[in-house]
Amino acid sequence: MSVARTVLLKVSDNQWLRENGTRVPFIRRAVTKFMPGEHFDDMLVAAKATAADGIGAVFTRLGENVKDLGEADGVARHYLDGIDRIRDLKLVCEPSIKLTQLGLDIDRELAYGHLRALAARAHAAGSYLWIDMEQSPYVDVTLGLTRRLREEFPRIGVCLQAYLLRTREDLEDVTSRGIGVRLVKGAYNEPPAVAFPKKSDVDANYFALAQVMLGAAARAAGARAVFGTHDLRLIQSIRAHADSTGVKPAEYEFHMLYGIQKGAQLRLAQSGAQVRVLIAYGEYWFPWYMRRLAERPANVWFVAKSLFG
Ligand SMILES: Cc1cc2nc3c(=O)[nH]c(=O)nc-3n(C[C@H](O)[C@H](O)[C@H](O)COP(=O)(O)OP(=O)(O)OC[C@H]3O[C@@H](n4cnc5c(N)ncnc54)[C@H](O)[C@@H]3O)c2cc1C
16 A cells, blocks of 8 residues: 555544545635535536436435434435435436444444435335445444345445455355445555555455456346446456456446546446446545545645645
């Protein structure tokens, strides 16, 4: 892991900066590259624009590690309203949530209650519900609650991280239950005891896991296969593997983040791939933005440039 990545990920965990970093004008200007705005309506404008390009959307309101019951209730209400509004607009746009945003750090059953309410509302609206994956200590509880939810609701998916050593086993278990998987490389600062320290090993594991997702067992179980990556070489390898094993482009998807590889998103969609963009919005963007900078430390130059207007 590069020094710049480690530093940026440590900054993302700093409590004072989490509370105050969003007030710094030049950082506020720079974040607009990755986020259409702070409000649900800003996200809707972006989702309608991507829909016009034949690209669906996933939406997420930024926030994590909520410490207050009232705030967790507010987050759940926000998503419930959002699911209804999207259903009324007939937009292709699915919610993706973090369990710590629903109060997981305060009370696991309370968070599950919110999660269940969101799954029920998404189900009624004909939508899918995505569950993000956070730092490694949350993996067991996130997968446990996802499995429990799947017993009631069929259209549920969870994010799995290729940098974790345990993910192959998790992936086989999750897909065998027909739970959808959004495979990503992983965005947090994890120790070598749980995660591959070398990027080349993460990339190799990603491709190996992708092959499991496109394999006969996962497909027979009806598990939705989503590759959440901007790595164009990896995308090409996944498509080539799918072609050579007879898996059709309609059977898997690529999801990317708003503001990253826009040209590639369009080219992929035009070439027949199923593509979605994950659009994040909200006021609590500091730690999330630091993780985006850590993914490509060259992005820090954009922040520096915005210091001068
Ligand atoms: C749809 C989606 C959902 C995600 N959900 C989660 C989640 O729930 N939990 C989690 O831990 N992580 C999540 N992530 C983040 C993920 O773990 C990676 O940190 C992130 O996607 C960067 O890895 P990469 O696969 O794009 O590959 P990389 O090898 O990091 O990047 C490949 C290329 O993509 C471009 N690129 C990548 N990131 C950036 C960036 N920030 N700015 C500019 N260019 C960039 C660069 O050109 C880079 O060379 C998600 C990512 C996506 C796309």
